[in-house]
Amino acid sequence: MNTNIKQAQELDQQDTLHHFRSEFYIPEKSIYLDGNSLGLLSKRAEKAIDAAVQSWKDYAIDGWTEGENPWYYLSENLGVMSAPLIGAEPDEIVVTGSTTTNLHQLTATFYKPEGKKTKILADELNFPSDIYALKSQLKLKGYNPDEHLIQVQSSDGHTLRTEDIVAKMSDEIALIVLPGVLYRSGQVLDMKTLTKEAHQRGILIGFDLCHSIGSIPHSLSEWDVDFAFWCTYKHLNAGPGSVAGLYVNRKHFGTEPGLAGWFSSAKEKQFDMDHTLTPAENAGAYQIGTPHLLSLAPLLGSLEMFEEAGMEEIRRKSLRLTGYLMELIENELGGYEFKIANPKDETTRGGHVLLEHKEAARICRALKADGVVPDFRKPDGIRLAPVALYNSFEDVWKSVQILKRIMDEEKFKKYENKRGVIA
Ligand SMILES: Cc1ncc(COP(=O)(O)O)c(C=O)c1O
Ligand SMILES: Nc1c(O)cccc1C(=O)C[C@H](N)C(=O)O
Known part of the structure; x- marks a missing residue:
């Protein structure tokens, strides 16, 4: 199935929590998917x-x-x-x-x-x-x-x-x-x-x-x-x-x-x-x-x-974001030996996706270099957390496109397959 950015943008238009995004400081030129390690600063917290x-x-x-x-x-x-x-x-x-x-x-x-x-x-x-x-x-x-x-x-x-x-x-x-x-x-x-x-x-x-x-x-x-x-x-x-x-x-x-x-x-x-x-x-x-x-x-x-925002609404959006992310991964990254290792059903799926790959450490480095912030967890996990209050469906769509390019062009091979100090 072909996916496109318009579909993601439509999902953002329907999103009732979308306005919260502008209340956060999102690091410039980056798609932040690491809010399950350290959440972003909001203007209200500041x-x-x-x-x-x-x-x-x-x-x-x-x-x-x-x-x-x-x-x-x-x-x-x-x-x-x-x-x-x-x-x-x-x-x-x-x-x-x-x-x-x-x-x-x-x-x-x-x-x-x-x-x-x-x-x-x-x-x-x-x-x-x-x-x-x-x-x-x-x-x-x-x-x-x-x-x-x-x-x-x-x-x-x-x-x-x-x-x-x-x-x-x-x-x-x-x-x-x-x-x-x-x-x-x-x-x-x-x-x-x-x-x-x-x-x-x-x-x-x-x-x-x-x-x-x-x-x-x-x-x-x-x-x-x-x-x-x-x-x-x-x-x-x-x-x-x-x-x-x-x-x-x-x-x-x-x-x-x-x-x-x-x-x-x-x-x-x-x-x-x-x-x-x-x-x-x-x-x-x-x-x-x-x-x-x-x-x-x-x-x-x-x-x-x-x-x-309300916790029920946050959970609803979070499930949609992780659901969309998994759908895109399955559609766009088949053939690259990724494994979605988190539970897929909505009762036992939490707030992030765990993508496994034997080159995970250096794929994470390549993602970061190209503006997507995931985190690496030993031995071969890439955690991707689209957060309901500040991530968009467009973030998710773009991240998968960036990951696809990294795999297509083997950009990860520029890096050692080793974790950083703060993984
Ligand atoms: C499940 C869990 N427990 C504990 C911690 C860490 O505890 P602390 O906040 O005391 O560093 C973390 C993450 O840092 C965690 O994910
Ligand atoms: N607490 C952290 C820190 O001080 C530095 C880097 C990461 C963390 C984390 O929270 C890691 C997190 N508990 C995890 O789920 O792996």
Whole structure:
């Protein structure tokens, strides 16, 4: 089938989210398909950063309680704004720490080995930071991670089967930590079923939402998930090093934070400076120290856009973009030995496409040189993330044309087939 740019432009004209694109800084002469690693800066996020700097100028120490967004309550207020993205109640979320420190906090809080139940269940496809954190938490409790961290195997190297995960939920498992969306293949896990199965066996379960928040809708409260954590620099576009989030199901409110600090305090008690902690009676209890205000601020601007666009609409467009991308790849790149390695169906397909090729590392380099920004994931994956808020169907069409030219003209052969420092 012949495709043409007009078809892509028509799809853009029908797109109800198209106007958000002009709110982002898109690097000049580039098609940015790496928003699942680092989202782009929006003008609203930039404005929010400027406002935070201004409030520091204007109020100094009084910025904690004065101004439009008093710093003392910002982590909780951003939690309120994040709630619709994950289907949670406003006080079940706090914006704090980093993905990895939040996982440390939640494991320190909810991993309570007892009797036979001493093991943690994870998977072999999760991002390494999560596995490192879980292993170190096991070591802190005196357990050997080689025996106590059980990692569910993938049957195809890309995806996890619900039944395989459930089969590992033995009576030795105390805690389960899994991704909501896998970082390589983009597979969406069935968080609802997994939570139900875990609870039937008396196991607590939490999810890493780094690749799912802002990309797919969630109903964490309805699914009764125990806890979750995520970064805000990918689909939420809050910038490099932006402050992360955590969710704790309200049924666990009052559980003593595993890692305490004075920001775990009930707000009104914190400045009493007692040496006995009175933890907040909501997710705020799982904060530790002073919030990183300047890295929290951009989220104020970003989350406003999510509220306006709506998660259902974002997911609808995202599925159309990845669907269109896969269709073009199949039509235009047959014969070049590419393999679409992400799940194709709309229930388990996340926000990006994983294209595999034995020359992937240097094809990524050639794409970047020709203005398309993907990322490379070992050993042979090219991740392409068309993001609903700022990518267009025309971006997708042009990217495939550029990739076709790279393959037709063997332009990738100019480069070594090796990843860069930041892949
Ligand atoms: C699933 C997942 N977990 C954790 C991280 C990283 O954690 P942190 O934000 O603490 O660097 C990433 C990406 O960097 C990720 O994709
Ligand atoms: N956090 C990152 C960073 O500091 C530099 C480069 C990339 C990242 C990422 O987020 C990678 C990402 N977690 C992934 O899905 O591979």
